[in-house]
Amino acid sequence: MWNAEDKQYKVKVGLAEMLKGGVIMDVTTAEQAKIAEQAGAASVMALERVPADIRAEGGVARMADLDVIEKIKRAVTIPVMAKCRIGHFVEARVLETMEIDFIDESEVLTPADNMYHIDKWPFRVPFVCGCRDLGEALRRISEGAAMIRTKGEAGTGDISQAVKHLRAIGGVMKSLTVMSNEELYGAAKEWRVSIDLVKVVAKLGKLPVPNFAAGGVATPADAALCMHLGAEAVFVGSGIFKSSDPEKRAKAIVSATTHYKDFAIIAEYSHGLGEPMKGIAAESIPLESQLQGR
Amino acid sequence: MEIPKNITVGVLAIQGDFERHLAQLDSLGVPHREVRLAADLDRIDGLILPGGESTTMDIMIDRFKLREPLTRFCRTKPVYGTCAGMILLSRLIRDNQSRVKPLNIIDIEVLRNGYGRQLFSSDERLEVNLGNGTKHVEATFIRAPKIVAIGSGVEVLARRGTDPVLVKSGKALASAFHNELGGETAILRHFLTHYFV
Numbered sequence: 331m332w333n334a335e336d337k338q339y340k341v342k343v344g345l346a347e348m349l350k351g352g353v354i355m356d357v358t359t360a361e362q363a364k365i366a367e368q369a370g371a372a373s374v375m376a377l378e379r380v381p382a383d384i385r386a387e388g389g390v391a392r393m394a395d396l397d398v399i400e401k402i403k404r405a406v407t408i409p410v411m412a413k414c415r416i417g418h419f420v421e422a423r424v425l426e427t428m429e430i431d432f433i434d435e436s437e438v439l440t441p442a443d444n445m446y447h448i449d450k451w452p453f454r455v456p457f458v459c460g461c462r463d464l465g466e467a468l469r470r471i472s473e474g475a476a477m478i479r480t481k482g483e484a485g486t487g488d489i490s491q492a493v494k495h496l497r498a499i500g501g502v503m504k505s506l507t508v509m510s511n512e513e514l515y516g517a518a519k520e521w522r523v524s525i526d527l528v529k530v531v532a533k534l535g536k537l538p539v540p541n542f543a544a545g546g547v548a549t550p551a552d553a554a555l556c557m558h559l560g561a562e563a564v565f566v567g568s569g570i571f572k573s574s575d576p577e578k579r580a581k582a583i584v585s586a587t588t589h590y591k592d593f594a595i596i597a598e599y600s601h602g603l604g605e606p607m608k609g610i611a612a613e614s615i616p617l618e619s620q621l622q623g624r
Numbered sequence: 625m626e627i628p629k630n631i632t633v634g635v636l637a638i639q640g641d642f643e644r645h646l647a648q649l650d651s652l653g654v655p656h657r658e659v660r661l662a663a664d665l666d667r668i669d670g671l672i673l674p675g676g677e678s679t680t681m682d683i684m685i686d687r688f689k690l691r692e693p694l695t696r697f698c699r700t701k702p703v704y705g706t707c708a709g710m711i712l713l714s715r716l717i718r719d720n721q722s723r724v725k726p727l728n729i730i731d732i733e734v735l736r737n738g739y740g741r742q743l744f745s746s747d748e749r750l751e752v753n754l755g756n757g758t759k760h761v762e763a764t765f766i767r768a769p770k771i772v773a774i775g776s777g778v779e780v781l782a783r784r785g786t787d788p789v790l791v792k793s794g795k796a797l798a799s800a801f802h803n804e805l806g807g808e809t810a811i812l813r814h815f816l817t818h819y820f821v
Contacts, residue, residue: 337747344766344805345742347641348675348707367722370683372639372676407722407736408677409767431742431767454743562643581687588638588684589660 332472332527334538342456342476345409345431346540349373349477349563353553353584354542356380356567358398360405366570369580372563373409373432376402381438381485381621382568382607391439393421399428411458416624417443426455432477434458437624438484438567450474460544462495462622464502465521468531471539472523478537480561481622482545485568487609489552491622492545496559499541506532545622548573548606550586550599557590574604625817627652633816634659634668638684640676640708644804648812662693670702670820673709675766675802678736681708682724691725698729702795702819704812710798711736711769718772730793731775734800738770750801752782752790754814761810763789763801771800795819 333339352372357363363374378394379387393414403410409431414421416435421442425433435448437460450457451474459470460481467478480499482492506517506528514532518525530538543561547553548569556564564587566580573579582599589595617623633649635642637658649656649672657668665671673681685691697703698713705713713729719736726734739745750763763784771788774780782790782799789800790811797819803811 340747340805341742341745341764341766344747344764344802345745347644347805348677348766350641350643350676351637351639352677352680367679368683370639370680370687372680407719408679409742426743429741429743456742584680584684585687589688592660 332524334530336451338454339451339474339476343539345456346458346477349409349542350540351588352563353580353587354411354563354565355570355580356565357402357571360401362571362576363402363405365577366580367406367408369577370584371408371580373411374402374406375411375413375434375565375567377413380568380571382487382572383485384438385485385621393418393425393439396424396428399425399430403428413439414448415439416441417446417448419448422448422453422455422457426453430455432456432458435475436460437481437621441624447473458542460622461499463498464531465523467499467537467541468521468523468527471537472527475539477540477542479542479544479565482543482547483612483615484545484621486546486612486615487548487569487572487607488612489546489548489555491612492543492547492556493559495545496543496556496561499537500560503531503536507535546612547583548609549603550582550596553583554586554590554596557587563587568607572607579603579606627654627813627816628820631655631669631816631820632657632667634664634671636671636673636681636709638676639680640674641802641804642674642676645672645674648804648809652809652812652816654816661688662690665693665697670704671697673703673705673712674804675707675709678708678711678724679722681712695727695729698727698796700795702815703729703797704815704819705796705798706802706804707766707768707800710734710800713796713798715775730791730796730798731778732771732788732791732798733773734769735772736769737767738772739765739768742767748784750782750784750789752811754781754810755818759810761803762806762808763799763803764805765801768800
């Protein structure tokens with residue numbers, strides 16, 4: 331059951347709080363991790379293939395090679411995250427023994443369990459989970475997620491799905507704040523989450539854990555757009571290391587995230603970035619190939 | 625003691641949990657301002673340096689030409705740093721793998737992530753001495769820095785075991801832990817009532 335007073339939970343949410351206002355970058359090598367850190371990333375996500383490659387190459391996508399994770403951990407001093415497959419609590423336990431700082435139970439990898447997500451409460455390591463709407467966010471929080479991110483549509487370089495998910499979460503949260511108790515019970519029933527958690531969100535007007543954006547961020551302006559729509563930090567997957575000048579683009583995305591309200595700064599850092607990742611329009615991907623439905 | 629009227633407190637808003645500090649100031653009715661550029665420093669009377677990633681803050685301090693004005697501000701005005709903020713206020717960082725350059729405001733040496741990675745983060749009650757006897761406050765250590773040496777002008781207001789974790793030097797206050805994540809404002813109140821004279 332969701333319990334804000336759980337000491338271990340507070341410490342998990344605490345690390346998520348420290349990542350706010352920052353950029354978390356997908357990296358596949360120690361060299362990329364160093365580039366990310368020097369560009370100002372607040373954290374790196376260690377993985378074997380970035381989402382665009384997973385999408386292009388197909389096959390089963392699993393937790394990253396542990397040697398790769400270890401090398402990345404040694405290369406930087408910022409927190410290191412890693413992904414496990416949805417429902418794969420053994421991959422998660424293995425990452426925990428590796429002293430990973432945050433686990434992303436991610437739809438980008440091939441799900442291990444089509445019914446259940448991991449019960450995240452017994453873990454000492456914090457989890458982040460993706461969502462498309464408020465109901466999904468609250469189900470993941472009930473399971474113990476200490477951070478929520480939008481799913482967007484990973485590996486596309488198309489921001490439209492992250493925008494859709496941020497709008498869906500933000501808009502419904504606003505409407506909760508003016509609902510009567512009867513309506514809140516109705517919402518809890520519809521979303522299959524506890525009324526206590528729904529009431530917490532209605533009272534706060536926001537999620538009880540940090541709410542980050544992910545899935546399709548490719549430009550500094552994309553990152554700033556997410557911040558304006560209520561995201562408290564930004565994950566960038568393929569957008570950096572699939573572009574022509576990763577170092578410069580990484581710097582620009584970090585600068586635009588901190589200064590998201592200052593359009594002159596975003597403009598200054600949007601010059602001369604070279605080619606962004608090519609990308610693919612999310613709407614053109616058949617439903618069964620979209621990662622967000624997982 | 626009362627919180628002085630007519631002060632505006634800045635919070636360094638480059639990255640980290642600056643909104644938690646702003647919310648705390650809000651709860652005490654203290655006017656505040658987010659600080660991202662040097663010009664923001666001209667409009668505040670004191671500054672809070674929040675938790676977050678010291679590497680990110682350090683890089684952005686240089687990228688946006690904050691180092692010189694920020695150092696000048698911290699030398700003369702009331703400042704309070706938590707976790708990464710304490711690292712920035714320190715004199716020396718022992719483990720300088722990512723070359724963070726401290727502002728040298730408080731004569732302490734720190735070891736970043738000195739208590740280990742996230743698995744070793746913890747939430748505790750800690751006895752602190754804020755001038756009018758001791759009291760217990762919530763202390764959340766998140767990948768916290770450890771103070772490994774202190775200079776002569778530094779007063780220790782709290783320890784965790786034998787390690788100093790809350791220190792004061794002139795108009796500067798710094799903690800290795802977070803007291804801003806829950807509903808408590810004990811340390812912020814201490815800062816607002818004693819450092820703005």
